[in-house]
Amino acid sequence: MQPASIDDTLAQLQSRGYFASRELATALFLALRMQRPLFLEGEPGVGKTELAKAAAAMLGTALLRLQCYEGLDTASALYEWDYPRQIMALRLAEAAGEKPGGDTLYRDEFLLKRPLLQALQPDPQNPSARRVLLIDEIDRADEPFEAFLLELLSDFQVSIPEYGTVRADEPPLVVITSNRTREVHDALKRRCLYQWLGYPGRERELAIVAARAPESSAALQRRAVAFVHQLRTMDLFKAPGIAETIDWCRALAALAVTELDPQSVQDTLGVLLKYQDDLAQLDTQRIADTLALAE
Ligand SMILES: Nc1ncnc2c1ncn2[C@@H]1O[C@H](COP(=O)(O)OP(=O)(O)OP(=O)(O)O)[C@@H](O)[C@H]1O
Numbered sequence: 384m385q386p387a388s389i390d391d392t393l394a395q396l397q398s399r400g401y402f403a404s405r406e407l408a409t410a411l412f413l414a415l416r417m418q419r420p421l422f423l424e425g426e427p428g429v430g431k432t433e434l435a436k437a438a439a440a441m442l443g444t445a446l447l448r449l450q451c452y453e454g455l456d457t458a459s460a461l462y463e464w465d466y467p468r469q470i471m472a473l474r475l476a477e478a479a480g481e482k483p484g485g486d487t488l489y490r491d492e493f494l495l496k497r498p499l500l501q502a503l504q505p506d507p508q509n510p511s512a513r514r515v516l517l518i519d520e521i522d523r524a525d526e527p528f529e530a531f532l533l534e535l536l537s538d539f540q541v542s543i544p545e546y547g548t549v550r551a552d553e554p555p556l557v558v559i560t561s562n563r564t565r566e567v568h569d570a571l572k573r574r575c576l577y578q579w580l581g582y583p584g585r586e587r588e589l590a591i592v593a594a595r596a597p598e599s600s601a602a603l604q605r606r607a608v609a610f611v612h613q614l615r616t617m618d619l620f621k622a623p624g625i626a627e628t629i630d631w632c633r634a635l636a637a638l639a640v641t642e643l644d645p646q647s648v649q650d651t652l653g654v655l656l657k658y659q660d661d662l663a664q665l666d667t668q669r670i671a672d673t674l675a676l677a678e
C-alpha cells in the first residue's frame with residue numbers, strides 16, 4: 384500500500400522486517416510522492432538491496448531487479464527478440480504456404496521483456512500496484528549504460544522499432560544502489576533523491592538482529608551488537624555490515640554459545656571479518672580488550 388506519511392512508511396517497512404532510519408523512510412516516502420528515483424549509497428551489507436525488496440512488498444508487487452555488471456547491454460536490461468521462436472514461426476508460416484510478414488515475427492509473445500521494459504508495464508499479478516525497479520550496483524555498469532539509463536529515467540518510455548513505443552502510465556519506483564567503486568555521473572544523481580546508508584545505531588541494529596536471527600537470545604544479541612559496534616570503531620580494511628552481525632548471531636546460536644568469551648569470538652571471527660589482515664589484527668588479547676569495552 385502507498386504509505387500515507389513518513390511514520391506510515393516506517394511502520395509498513397518494519398512490518399516486513401525492514402528497520403529503516405527516519406531519514407531513509409523520508410527519502411523513500413518522497414521518492415514515491417515526487418515520482419523520483421531513489422539513489423542509495425553506502426557500505427556493503429547495510430540494507431540497500433533489502434530496502435528495494437521491502438518497498439516492493441509494501442506496494443504489493445514483485446520486485447524487478449537489474450543486477451549491473453561490466454558489459455551489461457540493452458538486450459539483457461531492456462528487451463531482445465526470441466530469435467529461435469521467430470525462426471520457427473517463419474518456417475511454420477512458409478510450410479503453411481503463407482507469406483510471412485512483420486506480424487509473424489514481431490509478436491508480443493516473442494518479445495523477451497527484461498526488467499527495464501517490465502518496469503514500464505503493469506504487474507500482471509497486481510495491475511493497480513506501482514512497479515518497483517531495483518537497479519543494483521550501478522557503479523559496476525559501464526558509462527554508456529549509465530547514459531542510456533539517464534534517458535530512460537527522464538521520460539519512462541522506450542521505442543522498439545518493430546513493436547512500437549512502450550510508455551509507463553505511472554512511473555515505477557526506481558531504487559538505484561551503488562557501492563562507490565566509482566563515482567556515478569552527476570547527471571544521473573541529479574535526477575534522483577540521494578540517501579547515504581551508514582551503519583545503524585545500536586538500538587536499530589538490535590531490532591534488526593532480533594527480527595532476523597530470532598534463534599539467538601536477547602542477551603547474546605545485545606552483547607554481539609555491542610562487540611560489532613566496537614569493531615567498527617577500529618581501523619579495519621572492511622568493517623562488518625548488518626548482514627555480518629545477523630550471520631554472527633545465527634552462528635553463535637548454532638554453536639549453542641550463550642555467553643560471549645574470547646574463545647567463542649576467536650572461533651567465529653571469520654563470520655564477521657573477511658580479510659586476513661583484519662583477522663590478524665584481532666589476536667586473543669585484542670579480542671579480550673574489545674569484549675571488555677563492549678558492555
Ligand atoms: N534496515 C534493515 N532492516 C532489516 N534487515 C536489514 C537491514 N539492513 C540490512 N539488513 C539485513 O542485512 C542483509 C544485507 O543487506 P543488503 O543485501 O540489503 O545489503 P546491501 O547494502 O545491498 O549490501 P551490498 O552492497 O553488499 O549489496 C539483508 O539480507 C538483511 O537481512
Ligand SMILES: [Mg+2]
Nearest residue numbers: 431432433519
Ligand atoms: Mg546489495
